[in-house]
Amino acid sequence: MRFVADSMVGRLARWLRVLGYDTHYQSRYEPGEMERFVSQGRTLLTRHRGRAEMMKGRALLIHGNGVGEQISLLKKDLGLEPEPSALFSRCLGCNVLLRPVKEGPAEGEVPEYVLYQNRDRIRFCPSCGRYFWPGSHRMRMEERLREWGFSR
Numbered sequence: 001m002r003f004v005a006d007s008m009v010g011r012l013a014r015w016l017r018v019l020g021y022d023t024h025y026q027s028r029y030e031p032g033e034m035e036r037f038v039s040q041g042r043t044l045l046t047r048h049r050g051r052a053e054m055m056k057g058r059a060l061l062i063h064g065n066g067v068g069e070q071i072s073l074l075k076k077d078l079g080l081e082p083e084p085s086a087l088f089s090r091c092l093g094c095n096v097l098l099r100p101v102k103e104g105p106a107e108g109e110v111p112e113y114v115l116y117q118n119r120d121r122i123r124f125c126p127s128c129g130r131y132f133w134p135g136s137h138r139m140r141m142e143e144r145l146r147e148w149g150f151s152r
């Protein structure tokens with residue numbers, strides 16, 4: 001399941017990436033650009049009723065105000081059940097799959113204690129070059145995922 005999110009559901013897009021779903025997002029689209037992503041097999045996520053109707057069958061109208069409510073509804077509508085191994089596998093900024101750190105020069109890029117404690121769990125984004133590892137920020141995100149009914 002792959003998505004393209006319109007500019008009104010950026011936070012939702014980010015959380016879908018947390019769950020491991022390939023979710024394209026731009027803060028603005030040129031005319032026809034969104035349609036092109038849909039024609040490549042992505043489901044459009046939009047808060048725009050007219051747009052959802054125009055692409056019926058290939059679009060989902062997003063209800064709910066907070067991102068928690070939105071993602072819970074989406075989970076129910078689509079039966080989202082991400083693979084546990086997919087969680088935190090993507091760069092939240094770029095949507096690109098993270099790579100094991102041995103392919104990137106982690107030394108000097110992450111704090112020494114992180115290297116020491118998480119050597120096998122550090123990932124990096126080949127697109128923006130950021131490093132990711134299980135830390136307190138990630139624990140808070142995991143907690144929210146559990147609140148929304150995603151267990152691992």
Ligand SMILES: [Zn+2]
Pocket residue numbers: 091092093094095096125126127128129130
């Ligand atoms: Zn990135």
